[in-house]
Amino acid sequence: MVVMTHSVRTRSVRSLLTGMAMLLVAAALFSGCVGDKDVADTRIISVSGSTTNLPIAQAVAELYMDIHQTDEILVSGGGSGVGIRAVGEGTADIGMSSRDIRQTEIEQYPDLVEHVIAYDGIGVIVNPENPVSSLTLDQIKAIYKGEITNWREIDGNDRQIVVVGRDSASGTREFFYEEVMNKEEFVRTQQELNSNGAIRRTIQQTPDAIGYVGLGYVDDTVRGINIWIDDRSVAPTVSNVADGTYPIARSLYMYTRGEASGLVKDYLDFLLSDDGQAIVAREGFVPIR
Amino acid sequence: MKETGSQPEMHRVLDVSKSSITRQKKETLIGIFWLGTALFATVAIILILGFLVREALPAILEIGIWDFIFHDIWNPASITPQYGILTLIAGTLLVTLGAMAIAIPFGIGTAIFIAEVAPPQFREVVKPAIELLAGIPSIVYGFFGLIVLTTWLRTSFDLPSGATWLAGSILLGIMALPTIVSVSEDAISSVPDEFRSASLALGATRWQTITGVTLPAALSGITAAIILGLGRAIGETMAVMMVTGNAAVVPDPLWNILSPVRTLTATLGIEMGEVSIGSTHYHALFGVALVLLIIALIINLSASFILRNIREGQIGANGEPLLSNATKTRLKQVMLVVAPGVIFWIAYQISGITGMAAPAILLGLIFAVKQFFSRQIQEKMAFAGVTLATAGVLFTLAIIIFDIVSNGLPAITWEFLTESPRNLGRDGGIFPAIVGTVWLVAGAIAIALPIGVGAALYLNEYTIEGRITRIIRAGNDLLNGTPSIVFGLFGFAFLVLFVGLGVSLIAGQITLALMILPTIVRTSEEALKSVPDTLRHGSLALGATRWHTISRIVLPAALPGILTGTILGIGRAAGETAPLLFTAVVFMKRDLPTSLSDPVMALPYHLYVLSTNVPDAEIQQYGTALVLLALVTAIYAVAILIRRHARKTIRW
Numbered sequence: 059m060v061v062m063t064h065s066v067r068t069r070s071v072r073s074l075l076t077g078m079a080m081l082l083v084a085a086a087l088f089s090g091c092v093g094d095k096d097v098a099d100t101r102i103i104s105v106s107g108s109t110t111n112l113p114i115a116q117a118v119a120e121l122y123m124d125i126h127q128t129d130e131i132l133v134s135g136g137g138s139g140v141g142i143r144a145v146g147e148g149t150a151d152i153g154m155s156s157r158d159i160r161q162t163e164i165e166q167y168p169d170l171v172e173h174v175i176a177y178d179g180i181g182v183i184v185n186p187e188n189p190v191s192s193l194t195l196d197q198i199k200a201i202y203k204g205e206i207t208n209w210r211e212i213d214g215n216d217r218q219i220v221v222v223g224r225d226s227a228s229g230t231r232e233f234f235y236e237e238v239m240n241k242e243e244f245v246r247t248q249q250e251l252n253s254n255g256a257i258r259r260t261i262q263q264t265p266d267a268i269g270y271v272g273l274g275y276v277d278d279t280v281r282g283i284n285i286w287i288d289d290r291s292v293a294p295t296v297s298n299v300a301d302g303t304y305p306i307a308r309s310l311y312m313y314t315r316g317e318a319s320g321l322v323k324d325y326l327d328f329l330l331s332d333d334g335q336a337i338v339a340r341e342g343f344v345p346i347r
Numbered sequence: 348m349k350e351t352g353s354q355p356e357m358h359r360v361l362d363v364s365k366s367s368i369t370r371q372k373k374e375t376l377i378g379i380f381w382l383g384t385a386l387f388a389t390v391a392i393i394l395i396l397g398f399l400v401r402e403a404l405p406a407i408l409e410i411g412i413w414d415f416i417f418h419d420i421w422n423p424a425s426i427t428p429q430y431g432i433l434t435l436i437a438g439t440l441l442v443t444l445g446a447m448a449i450a451i452p453f454g455i456g457t458a459i460f461i462a463e464v465a466p467p468q469f470r471e472v473v474k475p476a477i478e479l480l481a482g483i484p485s486i487v488y489g490f491f492g493l494i495v496l497t498t499w500l501r502t503s504f505d506l507p508s509g510a511t512w513l514a515g516s517i518l519l520g521i522m523a524l525p526t527i528v529s530v531s532e533d534a535i536s537s538v539p540d541e542f543r544s545a546s547l548a549l550g551a552t553r554w555q556t557i558t559g560v561t562l563p564a565a566l567s568g569i570t571a572a573i574i575l576g577l578g579r580a581i582g583e584t585m586a587v588m589m590v591t592g593n594a595a596v597v598p599d600p601l602w603n604i605l606s607p608v609r610t611l612t613a614t615l616g617i618e619m620g621e622v623s624i625g626s627t628h629y630h631a632l633f634g635v636a637l638v639l640l641i642i643a644l645i646i647n648l649s650a651s652f653i654l655r656n657i658r659e660g661q662i663g664a665n666g667e668p669l670l671s672n673a674t675k676t677r678l679k680q681v682m683l684v685v686a687p688g689v690i691f692w693i694a695y696q697i698s699g700i701t702g703m704a705a706p707a708i709l710l711g712l713i714f715a716v717k718q719f720f721s722r723q724i725q726e727k728m729a730f731a732g733v734t735l736a737t738a739g740v741l742f743t744l745a746i747i748i749f750d751i752v753s754n755g756l757p758a759i760t761w762e763f764l765t766e767s768p769r770n771l772g773r774d775g776g777i778f779p780a781i782v783g784t785v786w787l788v789a790g791a792i793a794i795a796l797p798i799g800v801g802a803a804l805y806l807n808e809y810t811i812e813g814r815i816t817r818i819i820r821a822g823n824d825l826l827n828g829t830p831s832i833v834f835g836l837f838g839f840a841f842l843v844l845f846v847g848l849g850v851s852l853i854a855g856q857i858t859l860a861l862m863i864l865p866t867i868v869r870t871s872e873e874a875l876k877s878v879p880d881t882l883r884h885g886s887l888a889l890g891a892t893r894w895h896t897i898s899r900i901v902l903p904a905a906l907p908g909i910l911t912g913t914i915l916g917i918g919r920a921a922g923e924t925a926p927l928l929f930t931a932v933v934f935m936k937r938d939l940p941t942s943l944s945d946p947v948m949a950l951p952y953h954l955y956v957l958s959t960n961v962p963d964a965e966i967q968q969y970g971t972a973l974v975l976l977a978l979v980t981a982i983y984a985v986a987i988l989i990r991r992h993a994r995k996t997i998r999w
Contacts, residue, residue, distance in 0.1 A: 104850070104933070104946070113961060116771050116935055123937070132946060134850070134933040135956055139622045139629070149843060149850060160623040220508040225593070225617035226424035226628075241426050249510055249607055250593040252617035253959035256493075263498055266507050277963070 101321040104132040107141015107154030108229065109253060110272055111310050113341045114176060115154055118329045121337065129321055138229050145313050146170060151322050153313040157229030170313045175329055177344035180234060180306040181276040181294035182283040183258065185265045190214040192284040192291045195305065199238055201268060204245025209266065221248045222260055222269035228252070233308045234270055270306075273299065274342025299344045307344065370892060377894050378809045384801030388868065389822025391861050395829060395837045399637045402840075406430065406630030415634060421595045421614070423628040430631045432638060434595045438512075438608035439642065442587065445516025445604065446523055446580040451573060453520070454527030456736030458569075461528070462535040463557050464730055465737075473741065474532060475987045478914055479980060480525040480744050483751075484922030484951045487972045489589035490958065491747050492518040497590055506605060510592035513604040518586055521743055523576035526915060528740070530575055530870060533908055534568020535561060537877040554726035568873055574650045575827065575869060581612075581643055582830035584925050585955070588613035611639040615832045616925065636833050643828030648821060751972050758970025767937040771961045772953065777971055781978065782939050783852075783947030784921055787931065788982070790856030790943075791863060791920045796913060798860075799867030800902075803909075806868075807875040808897055827865035831925040834862045839929035853943040855931020862926055863916035870915065874908020875901060914987070921979045924951040950975040 105115050112135050119131035136144070138155040145153030146167030159172065182198055184190060190212060193201075200206040201219055210216045223244060224231035235241060251257050257269040261280045268283075276282040276294055284291040285305060298304035318326050328334050335345040407415055410430050418431025457477070461470050496518060497509030538561050546556040562569070592607025593614075599606065614635055622629045690706045716725060766776035802823070806816055838858035848854040878901050886896040902909075932952040940947050954971045957964045 109956070109959065112934060112956065113771050119935070120769060120771075130936075130938070132933040132936055134946070136929060137619070137622075139619075140929060142623070147844060160626065162625045163623050166625050218507040226422065232424060235424060243422065243425055246420075246596050247594045247607065249508065250595075250609070250617060252588065255959035255961070256589065259493060259958075260510070263494065264501065264508050264510075 102130045103151040103321045105152040106134045106144040106150035108138040108156040109135040110156035111154035117337045155311045173312045174309045176310045176338045179273040179299035182270050183280040187265050194286040217266045220267040223248045225250045225252045381801045381805035384798045385805040385819045388826045392822045392825045402633035403637045406634050434597050435611045437597045439610040442515040443581045446519035449520030450523040453736045456733040457528045457740050458531035460733040460737040462532050477528050485586040489586040492590040511605050512608045515591035519580040523580045527572045527576040530572035531569040534565040538564045552722045552726045554729045578827040584612040584616040584832045588616045612830045647824035647828045754969035755973025758966045773964045780948040780950045780953040784950040788920045791859035794860035795864045800871050802868045803871035823865045835926040850946045851944045858926045858930045859920045867912045870912025871909045874905035878904045924955045
C-alpha cells in the first residue's frame with residue numbers, strides 16, 4: 059500500500075531545499091553587484107508626497123546627483139497628505155504637496171516651512187474625435203454640475219457627456235472645486251480616478267468623456283480645451299499660464315521641518331535655480347519666474 | 348484520526364528512561380512552538396483591527412454610526428462634507444457578487460476538466476499556465492481592463508463609458524480564477540481513486556461519478572478555494588479602481604450591471620494618499636477600512652460555518668447536520684421554482700420581454716437535456732461544457748499575455764535590464780526595481796513559509812477541532828479577507844512609525860508576509876489533510892515520535908500542496924503595489940539595497956508610477972510589466988518543477 063522509500067522522501071525534501079537555495083543564490087547574485095560605497099561621505103535625504111510634484115522632484119534629483127556624485131536623493135510618491143505627514147513625522151526630509159497645507163496639519167506640525175517650487179496649470183481635456191474645442195468657465199462648471207449632460211447643448215455631437223474627475227482627496231480636484239465650481243457640488247455620476255495618467259488614459263479611450271489634468275499631461279493624444287475669456291479663446295499652455303491669461307493655475311509646494319539646511323537646502327536651492335526651473339518647464343509645469 | 352496524546356504515554360510505559368522524558372519535553376516544546384506560529388495570524392489581525400478601530404473612532408463619533416453606514420452620499424471634499432458609505436458598501440458587495448458569479452462556474456469547470464477529463468500531459472501544461480495568471484500584477488489587470496475590456500464593453504453595448512460594475516466584476520472574476528482553479532483542482536485530484544473505481548464499477552458514467560462522488564468528496568477543498576478567491580476579489584484595489592468608474596452611486600435599478608459603481612477598497616486606494624492626516628476625512632477612511640474588514644469577517648465566518656457543516660455532514664460525525672434530508676429536498680424544490688423566477692425577472696428588467704428569451708431558451712435546453720437524452724449524451728454535453736470553460740479561461744490568459752508581450756518586447760534591451768532608470772524612467776533601465784522585487788518576495792516567503800506551514804502543522808497534526816482552532820481559523824480567514832491597501836496602512840502605522848523600522852526593505856517584507864500568510868496556511872493545511880492517515884499510523888507504529896513522523900513522512904508527502912500555496916503566495920507578493928506604497932518603496936534609487944533598513948525600488952510600484960504620473964513612458968510601462976511577468980514565471984517554474992518531481996515520486 060504505502061510505497062515511499064527513504065530515498066524518495068529525502069529526494070523530495072532535498073529538492074525543496076535546492077529550490078529555496080536557488081532562490082537565495084539568485085537573490086544574493088543580484089545583490090552581489092552592490093558596490094561598497096564610502097558611507098561616511100554620502101549624504102542622503104528622502105523626498106516624499108504628491109504625485110503631481112514627483113516628476114519635477116525626481117528629474118531635478120537626477121541632475122543634482124549627476125553633478126554631486128556623493129549625495130543621494132530618494133524620491134517617492136504617496137500623495138500630498140502622505141508627504142506632509144512624512145516630513146512632519148520625520149520619515150522624510152522634504153514633503154511635497156500640490157495643495158495648500160490645511161489648518162489641522164499646521165496645528166499638528168507647526169514647524170513646517172513652505173517653499174513654492176512651481177506653478178501648475180489645469181487643462182480641461184476631451185477625446186481628439188470630439189469636435190468641441192473651446193468652452194467658457196460657466197459651461198465647464200455646468201457640465202461638472204450635471205446641468206449640461208449632452209454634447210449637443212454645446213455644439214457637439216448628440217452624445218451623453220461622460221464626466222471624469224479626480225478623487226475627493228486630490229489637490230487638483232480641490233483646486234478645481236474652488237476655482238471652477240465656486241464650491242458648488244459635482245454631479246454624483248462623475249467618474250473618479252486618482253491620477254493624471256489615469257484621467258488622460260480614460261479620455262483617450264472614451265470618445266464622449268471630459269476630464270481635467272495637469273498641463274504636463276496635455277498632449278496630442280487628447281485635446282486641451284481652450285477657455286473663452288473676454289471673447290478670446292486661451293489655450294492651456296505653459297506660456298499662457300506664465301503670463302497670467304490662462305485662468306486655471308495653482309502653486310506646487312515643498313515642505314521642510316524648520317528652515318532647510320545641509321543637503322535639503324542644497325537640493326532646494328538647485329531646484330529654484332535656473333537649471334532646476336528649466337527642468338520644471340521641460341516637465342510641462344510653469345517656472346516660478 | 349489524530350493520535351493526540353496517546354503516543355507519548357505509550358512510550359512512558361515501554362521505556363521509563365530519562366531520554367524518553369526529554370524526548371517528550373521536546374515534543375511538547377515543538378507543539379507549543381507551532382501553536383505560536385498558528386496564533387501569529389490571529390495576533391496580526393487583532394493588531395490590525397485594534398489599530399483600525401482606534402483611527403476610525405473619532406470620525407464615527409463625530410458623524411454617528413447610523414449616518415456613517417446608512418447615509419448614501421460620500422462627498423468629503425465639499426464645504427459641507429458628507430460621509431455616508433452606503434453606496435460604497437453596495438458597490439463592494441455587487442462587484443464581488445458579480446465576480447463570483449463568473450469565477451465560480453468557470454473556475455470549477457476548469458478544475459474538473461483538468462483533473463478528470465483532460466489527459467495528464469495536458470494537465471502538466473495547463474495547470475501551471477493558469478497559476479501564472481495569479482502572478483500577473485493587479486495593476487497590469489487594471490491596464491488591460493481599462494484599455495481592452497472597457498473599450499469592448501463600450502462599443503458592444505453602445506455605452507457612453509465602459510467603466511462599469513460589469514467591467515469590475517469580469518476583471519475581478521478573472522483575477523480570482525487562478526486561485527479557484529488551482530486549489531479546487533488540488534482538492535479534486537486528491538480524492539482517492541478507489542472512490543471513482545467504485546462508482547464506475549456500479550455502472551455510473553464518468554460525469555455521474557464526478558457530480559455524485561468526486562465533487563462531494565472534494566467539497567471542503569473546493570469551498571476553501573472559493574473562500575480564497577472571494578478574499579482576493581473583495582480585497583482588490585488597484586485593478587478595480589481603474590475600471591469601475593468610481594462614481595459613488597448605487598446602480599439604478601439595483602441590477603443595472605452597466606452602471607458605474609464605487610467600492611470601499613477603491614475609495615481607500617484613491618483617497619488615502621492625499622487626505623490630510625488627522626482630519627475627519629482621514630478618520631472616516633479608516634472607518635471605511637473597518638467596515639470593509641467587518642464585511643470580510645461576516646463573509647469569511649459564514650463561509651467557514653458552511654464549510655464546517657459540509658465536513659460534518661460528510662463524515663456523519665457528532666451533531667446533526669445543518670439541514671435534515673427532508674428540509675434539503677424541500678429547499679431544492681423551492682429553489683427550482685424561485686431561481687428561474689428571479690432570473691426571468693432580472694432579464695425582464697434589463698432588456699424587456701425580448702431579454703427573457705435567453706434564460707427561457709437556456710432553461711428549456713437544460714430541461715430537455717435532462718429529460719430526453721441518454722446519460723452518455725448528457726456526459727458528452729457536460730464534458731463539452733467544462734472544456735469550453737477551460738478554453739475560455741485559457742483564451743483570456745492568452746489575450747492578456749499577448750497584450751503584455753507584444754507591447755513589452757520592444758522595450759526589452761540589455762540596457763533596460765541592467766541599468767538604473769534615468770529621466771523619470773523614460774530612459775535607462777529597471778535593474779534596481781528587479782532586485783528590489785526579488786528581495787521583497789524572497790523575504791516575504793522566508794517569513795511567511797515557516798510560520799504558515801507551522802500553523803498548518805499545528806492545526807492538522809497537533810490538535811483536535813475546538814475553540815482554539817476556531818479562533819486560529821477565524822484569524823486566518825480574516826487576514827485572508829483583509830484588503831492589501833489595509834496591510835499597507837497598517838505596515839506604515841505599525842512597522843514604519845510605531846516599531847520604528849522606517850520606510851525599508853524589512854518593513855515591506857513583513858507587510859507582504861502578513862498578506863500571503865493566510866494563503867500558505869490554508870493550502871498547506873489542505874495538503875497535510877490529503878496525506879492518508881495510514882502513513883502516520885505506519886510511522887508511529889514503528890516507534891517514531893510525532894515530530895519524526897511529521898518531518899520525515901507527512902511533510903514530504905504534503906510538499907506538492909505546500910508548494911502550490913507558496914507559488915500562489917509568490918505570485919501575489921511579487922505583483923502587489925498597495926502594501927508597499929507607504930512601507931518599502933521609493934520611486935527611484937540608483938544603488939541597490941545594502942541592508943534591510945534601506946528603502947528599495949519595486950517593479951509593480953515602478954509600473955504604477957510610470958503609468959499614472961510619468962507622461963510618455965508607455966513603452967517602459969509595458970516593458971516593466973513584461974519583466975515582472977517573466978520574473979514571476981521564472982520563480983514559478985522552479986517551484987512547479989519541484990512539485991512535479993515530488994508528485995511523480997510519491998505514491999500511496
